[in-house]
Amino acid sequence: MTDYTVRTLRPDEHRAAADLFRSTLHVVPTTDDSWRITERMLQPGRTLGAFDTELIGTARSFDAEMTLPGGARAGLAAVTGVGVRPDRTRRGVLTELMRTQLTDIAARGLPFAALWASEGVIYHRFGYGVATRSRSYEIQRRRAVLRPEVPAGGQVELWSLDTALERLPALYDALPHPRPAMMTRPPYWWPGWERHAREATSPVVTAVHHGSEGPDGYVVYKVERKHWSEPATLDVIGLETATDEAFTGLWRYLLGVDLVDTIRADERPVDEPVELLFTDIRAVRDTGGGDELWLRLVDVPAALGARGYTGEPVVLEVADPVLAANSGRYRVSPDGVHRTDKTADLRLDVDALAMIYLGAWRPSLLAGAGRIRATSASGLERADRLFTTPVPAWCGTHF
Numbered sequence: 001m002t003d004y005t006v007r008t009l010r011p012d013e014h015r016a017a018a019d020l021f022r023s024t025l026h027v028v029p030t031t032d033d034s035w036r037i038t039e040r041m042l043q044p045g046r047t048l049g050a051f052d053t054e055l056i057g058t059a060r061s062f063d064a065e066m067t068l069p070g071g072a073r074a075g076l077a078a079v080t081g082v083g084v085r086p087d088r089t090r091r092g093v094l095t096e097l098m099r100t101q102l103t104d105i106a107a108r109g110l111p112f113a114a115l116w117a118s119e120g121v122i123y124h125r126f127g128y129g130v131a132t133r134s135r136s137y138e139i140q141r142r143r144a145v146l147r148p149e150v151p152a153g154g155q156v157e158l159w160s161l162d163t164a165l166e167r168l169p170a171l172y173d174a175l176p177h178p179r180p181a182m183m184t185r186p187p188y189w190w191p192g193w194e195r196h197a198r199e200a201t202s203p204v205v206t207a208v209h210h211g212s213e214g215p216d217g218y219v220v221y222k223v224e225r226k227h228w229s230e231p232a233t234l235d236v237i238g239l240e241t242a243t244d245e246a247f248t249g250l251w252r253y254l255l256g257v258d259l260v261d262t263i264r265a266d267e268r269p270v271d272e273p274v275e276l277l278f279t280d281i282r283a284v285r286d287t288g289g290g291d292e293l294w295l296r297l298v299d300v301p302a303a304l305g306a307r308g309y310t311g312e313p314v315v316l317e318v319a320d321p322v323l324a325a326n327s328g329r330y331r332v333s334p335d336g337v338h339r340t341d342k343t344a345d346l347r348l349d350v351d352a353l354a355m356i357y358l359g360a361w362r363p364s365l366l367a368g369a370g371r372i373r374a375t376s377a378s379g380l381e382r383a384d385r386l387f388t389t390p391v392p393a394w395c396g397t398h399f
């Protein structure tokens with residue numbers, strides 16, 4: 001028995017939900033100017049509110065698509081804006097919001113939900129698992145001398161913020177998104193980018209690389225300079241490239257930006273080969289990294305069947321405490337995925353399945369930590385091979 005209700009909010013209630021969410025992150029409410037941008041981020045019918053005497057919690061999502069191992073794309077509910085008022089926490093409000101939201105996402109036929117988590121302890125109980133990991137690094141600019149054989153790259157053109165807002169969505173769409181977990185950026189995503197760019201304390205710059213066939217990559221960055229006499233730090237906000245030439249051309253450009261001592265890049269792919277460009281491999285220093293995208297298999301048979309595999313079959317027994325229809329045994333092989341009565345090779349919860357699904361964690365590592373129960377060593381070896389991916393998964397789209 002709960003003393004609150006959860007329902008879909010009307011558009012005239014969206015601002016209150018956005019401000020409630022901001023308050024749970026200790027951020028001031030939207031101004032009228034920022035609300036004019038923020039309101040375009042809310043897909044109609046996708047913001048939930050929890051009420052007792054008034055609004056006490058919220059969660060929302062928008063639709064996108066994600067690249068899967070093997071190259072297919074699948075529908076994804078991008079979950080964000082989750083918060084419960086601090087005087088109403090730890091009494092099940094989020095649990096009810098998550099249950100309602102996941103049931104709704106399943107009813108819409110989306111095989112996946114995903115989110116970026118504010119804390120690592122919240123979402124596993126709702127079936128989300130860490131499905132991609134990222135790396136953060138810093139480059140000492142004066143130490144970062146390009147090796148002579150690094151390709152020269154093409155022309156780099158600067159776009160003003162207004163030009164970027166107009167043209168970047170189409171450029172992003174046109175670039176390939178080959179890594180598992182890379183996602184489309186629908187119209188509900190870009191206003192968040194615009195708001196950050198407009199509210200930034202230093203200019204947000206977009207530099208576009210032109211290859212032989214037109215624009216084939218871009219970098220978005222800003223330079224923080226606290227005092228005129230102090231060294232500045234260039235923050236890479238986004239970097240997407242279709243070719244090696246675009247990657248090296250944009251790094252050549254960044255290294256030439258004046259007044260900068262340090263270049264910082266956060267939440268980058270774990271295998272981004274930036275140090276290979278420099279005569280001194282130690283010009284690049286890892287500064288962090290960790291979990292990036294948290295994935296939820298909302299429709300387990302559809303999700304398992306949508307990605308590609310190589311290797312021999314494995315039978316998984318999946319337990320899903322929130323969406324019970326997903327629980328059961330599945331035979332997973334390169335020829336397809338179907339439910340089976342055969343004995344399971346591995347038993348695991350649906351959050352652990354999310355952790356192996358895009359290849360971020362080998363099943364044998366999760367088994368070592370007790371997160372997967374294996375009936376045979378050979379089953380684990382087969383699962384390791386089956387779920388591996390040629391390139392590490394990485395999302396790169398914060399929402």
Ligand SMILES: CC(=O)SCCNC(=O)CCNC(=O)[C@H](O)C(C)(C)COP(=O)(O)OP(=O)(O)OC[C@H]1O[C@@H](n2cnc3c(N)ncnc32)[C@H](O)[C@@H]1OP(=O)(O)O
Pocket residue numbers: 024025079080081082083084085088089090091092093094095096115116117118119121122125
């Ligand atoms: C995708 C995003 O938007 S990420 C942003 C998430 N929002 C925030 O971090 C804002 C600040 N935090 C909050 O608003 C709230 O604390 C929330 C939303 C994280 C949790 O809301 P609550 O209503 O308190 O969660 P609820 O009561 O349903 O908790 C369910 C379980 O998770 C646990 N839990 C929830 N949040 C936390 C937490 N932050 N730390 C530890 N345990 C937690 C609860 O203890 C409870 O455990 P139990 O089932 O063993 O009793």
